[in-house]
Amino acid sequence: MDMADGQMMAAVEPPRSGFGVTLERSTLDRARRGDMDAFATIYDRYGGACYTLALRVLGDRASAEDVVQDVFLKMFATVRGYRGEAPFGAWLKRLAANATIDVLRGRRRFHEDDAESLVDALSVQADTAGEQSDAWTLLMRLPPRARAVLVLHQVEGYTHRELAALFGQSESWSKSVLARALKRLGGSDPAAREDDDDE
Amino acid sequence: MMSEPSDSPAGSFDPRALPAFTADAALWTRLAAARRRQLQRQRVMRGGAIAAIAVAAVAWLGWSGLPRQPPALQAVHATAGEAMRESQDLERQWRELAGNPGRLPPTARLQAIDAALQSAYDQRAGEADLAVLWRQRNDALRGLIAGAQDATDAGPGRITRI
Numbered sequence: 001m002d003m004a005d006g007q008m009m010a011a012v013e014p015p016r017s018g019f020g021v022t023l024e025r026s027t028l029d030r031a032r033r034g035d036m037d038a039f040a041t042i043y044d045r046y047g048g049a050c051y052t053l054a055l056r057v058l059g060d061r062a063s064a065e066d067v068v069q070d071v072f073l074k075m076f077a078t079v080r081g082y083r084g085e086a087p088f089g090a091w092l093k094r095l096a097a098n099a100t101i102d103v104l105r106g107r108r109r110f111h112e113d114d115a116e117s118l119v120d121a122l123s124v125q126a127d128t129a130g131e132q133s134d135a136w137t138l139l140m141r142l143p144p145r146a147r148a149v150l151v152l153h154q155v156e157g158y159t160h161r162e163l164a165a166l167f168g169q170s171e172s173w174s175k176s177v178l179a180r181a182l183k184r185l186g187g188s189d190p191a192a193r194e195d196d197d198d199e
Numbered sequence: 200m201m202s203e204p205s206d207s208p209a210g211s212f213d214p215r216a217l218p219a220f221t222a223d224a225a226l227w228t229r230l231a232a233a234r235r236r237q238l239q240r241q242r243v244m245r246g247g248a249i250a251a252i253a254v255a256a257v258a259w260l261g262w263s264g265l266p267r268q269p270p271a272l273q274a275v276h277a278t279a280g281e282a283m284r285e286s287q288d289l290e291r292q293w294r295e296l297a298g299n300p301g302r303l304p305p306t307a308r309l310q311a312i313d314a315a316l317q318s319a320y321d322q323r324a325g326e327a328d329l330a331v332l333w334r335q336r337n338d339a340l341r342g343l344i345a346g347a348q349d350a351t352d353a354g355p356g357r358i359t360r361i
Contacts, residue, residue, distance in 0.1 A: 018219065034238075036231065043227055051222040065226055072230050073237060135216040154214040185212030 017156050018049030019089035019096075028088060032080050039076055046089060047072070050096040053156065057100050057148045059140055067099045074099070097152060101166055104144055138185045146181040153178055246322030253315030254328065257335045260308050279326050282333030289340035296347040306343065312336045 023045065030038035047068060054067035074095055082091055139147055145167075152158040153174070158166070163174040316332045 036234070039234070040227065040231075043230065047227070048219065048221045051226075052220045055220050056217060061223075064220075065222055068222055068226060069230055069233060073233055076234050077237065135213055136218055138212045139217060150214070151217075155217065182212065 017093070018052065019046065019093040019156070020087075021045050021049075021089055023088040028079075028082075028084075031076075032082075034076075039072070042075070042088075042092075043072060046092050049089070050092065053093070053096050053151065054100045054103075056139065056151045056155070057144060058103060059144065059147070063103055067096065067103060070099045071095045093156060097156065097158070097166065101148060104148060107144070142181055142185070146177050149174055149177045150181045154182075242322075246319075246324060249322055250315075250319050250324045250328045253318055254331055254335075257312050257315050257332060260311050279329035279333050282330050282337060286333055286336050286340065289337055289344065293340055293344050293347060296344060306339070308339045309336065309343075312339060 023042065027038050027041050031042060050068045050071050051064050054064035055061065058064055058067070071092070075092060082088070139150070142150065149163055149167075152163060152166070153160070160171045160174040160178075163169075164171045167174070312332060312335050316329070316336065319329055319332055
């Protein structure tokens with residue numbers, strides 16, 4: 001997979017997602033009035049989180065940058081309508097997730113909608129990778145759609161219900177994709193999170 | 200290229216160990232430029248809508264307004280500049296007929312057209328849109344001139360009706 005050469009930041013114990021950063025009311029008000037400096041501040045604060053989400057799912061830098069551009073242009077155009085019911089970061093994360101999934105839809109390389117064939121599409125190398133078994137390398141061995149489910153659930157905190165709506169699938173599809181992906185990657189059992197989702 | 204290997208044991212996936220990334224520094228520059236283009240498109244669309252409304256309003260006023268001229272008298276102009284120059288000539292004629300070289304009392308139709316023209320110039324409307332408005336203004340002036348001529352023919356005093 002293509003990597004963002006030289007653009008990686010150390011992140012061994014980061015917060016789960018950069019979207020949790022808060023935004024001052026005054027900056028938001030200025031952005032609503034179309035102030036370009038306020039947009040620049042918002043970009044400084046959330047641009048990395050958007051880019052990281054998109055890159056983790058899409059796996060290539062150019063597509064991730066396209067997503068960031070789409071998300072921020074949409075944000076510029078619609079921030080006046082943002083009512084503040086959810087934190088700004090959460091609102092922006094939703095825009096980023098939707099834009100990223102739209103790119104996946106556009107690629108139409110995942111017509112294998114049943115969970116089994118989706119995760120079975122894993123690279124053969126996945127089972128034999130001993131020397132390069134860091135989290136990023138493992139993640140990149142998943143098919144993009146399974147990556148999206150895993151990243152959005154495990155990192156960005158999406159529930160299976162939300163994932164089902166996002167992908168136009170059932171909750172059991174989302175749970176199944178996640179469980180199989182994690183099993184393949186040797187990760188932890190997502191049962192606990194699934195229980196949380198059902199509450 | 201991986202710059203920061205995770206602490207994950209081999210073969211075990213830990214989402215907390217995923218690296219974070221920063222986009223190319225030039226992305227904001229591209230984004231800001233795209234935002235400027237976005238605003239420009241919005242302005243053009245808004246201007247087009249205003250010009251369309253203005254043209255529709257003037258057309259409506261034209262149909263419901265002063266006496267119309269026969270088609271033979273209606274000049275066809277290729278550009279807004281020509282129509283504007285003709286408008287200036289027609290306005291001079293009207294002043295001479297009215298016997299008032301200074302500022303003439305405005306009429307509702309002329310006022311509407313002039314407002315639409317001002318709006319069109321403010322919105323940087325295209326040559327075609329401006330030409331339409333100038334032609335509307337010329338039609339209105341021809342109507343006023345015809346009215347002034349009628350009043351002059353009918354005798355002194357009638358001109359004040361314009």
